[in-house]
Amino acid sequence: MSIELDAVSYAYGRRSRSILSGLSYTVPDGFTILLGPNGAGKTTTLKLAAGVSRPSQGSVRLGRLSSDSRAYRTKVAWMPQTVTAMTGLTAREQVAYTGWLKGMSRRAAWDASTGALDQVRMTEHADMRTKRLSGGQLRRVGVASALVHGAEVLLLDEPTAGMDPTQRRVFRDLVIGLASREVRVLLSTHDVADLAEEADHVTALTRGTITFSGSTGAFLAHAPAHVPEARRAEAAYTALTGDEAAGPPR
Ligand SMILES: Nc1ncnc2c1ncn2[C@@H]1O[C@H](COP(=O)(O)OP(=O)(O)OP(=O)(O)O)[C@@H](O)[C@H]1O
Numbered sequence: 001m002s003i004e005l006d007a008v009s010y011a012y013g014r015r016s017r018s019i020l021s022g023l024s025y026t027v028p029d030g031f032t033i034l035l036g037p038n039g040a041g042k043t044t045t046l047k048l049a050a051g052v053s054r055p056s057q058g059s060v061r062l063g064r065l066s067s068d069s070r071a072y073r074t075k076v077a078w079m080p081q082t083v084t085a086m087t088g089l090t091a092r093e094q095v096a097y098t099g100w101l102k103g104m105s106r107r108a109a110w111d112a113s114t115g116a117l118d119q120v121r122m123t124e125h126a127d128m129r130t131k132r133l134s135g136g137q138l139r140r141v142g143v144a145s146a147l148v149h150g151a152e153v154l155l156l157d158e159p160t161a162g163m164d165p166t167q168r169r170v171f172r173d174l175v176i177g178l179a180s181r182e183v184r185v186l187l188s189t190h191d192v193a194d195l196a197e198e199a200d201h202v203t204a205l206t207r208g209t210i211t212f213s214g215s216t217g218a219f220l221a222h223a224p225a226h227v228p229e230a231r232r233a234e235a236a237y238t239a240l241t242g243d244e245a246a247g248p249p250r
Pocket residue numbers: 012019036037038039040041042043044045
């Protein structure tokens with residue numbers, strides 16, 4: 001089962017312009033990266049898919065479940081761009097608390113937090129207060145919080161922004177390990193070169209419109225033939241969005 005956005009429109013205020021107008025999109029299986037220039041509508045799309053925002057028109061569903069139902073939100077996990085460290089809580093408590101908020105019993109959430117932190121390789125920091133974690137570690141707690149209730153779809157909003165190259169590599173491997181037919185991962189990023197070649201699918205969004213959605217191979221084929229292997233992802237991105245790829249400095 002996957003998330004389906006059907007003819008979705010969204011504006012941030014009644015008198016504001018629509019950011020999305022009649023957008024239809026099905027989250028592919030496996031690992032998909034969502035690319036697009038600043039302001040393209042990636043965060044807005046992820047929030048709608050997460051059930052955090054509601055469309056002004058159209059529908060967002062997972063099978064028969066509507067995104068405004070509680071059952072939908074237990075099957076879908078969203079990690080916002082900024083993960084907040086909750087005052088006074090350890091990493092494990094913060095992850096367990098999220099599970100409880102998603103409807104798990106306290107006991108089940110506490111037990112599941114161990115496995116979720118292990119999956120993101122944070123076991124040794126489980127008892128550290130989240131306020132004391134580094135930015136990269138806090139993001140991993142964010143992913144563990146997304147994993148704790150056994151969601152079928154993970155929506156990750158720029159999880160690698162601000163990470164150093166080593167952290168990005170660890171994180172990328174983690175996400176690749178999580179994605180499967182059972183767990184779909186949709187991840188927005190500006191790290192085109194880093195992530196595009198590892199993903200199963202690529203979706204490109206420009207000014208609220210999907211300009212490409214398909215396999216990574218089909219995405220890379222948009223790079224001009226003369227472009228060297230190492231720059232194909234960036235070149236394909238530029239060809240599809242008209243935007244210069246804004247990857248991190250190397
Ligand atoms: N809270 C808000 N109120 C009003 N307008 C907003 C709000 N959040 C986003 N927008 C506008 O919606 C449009 C899409 O923003 P969105 O954050 O979805 O884009 P994005 O592709 O995620 O961008 P970025 O890569 O910079 O994070 C932008 O024009 C932005 O200014």
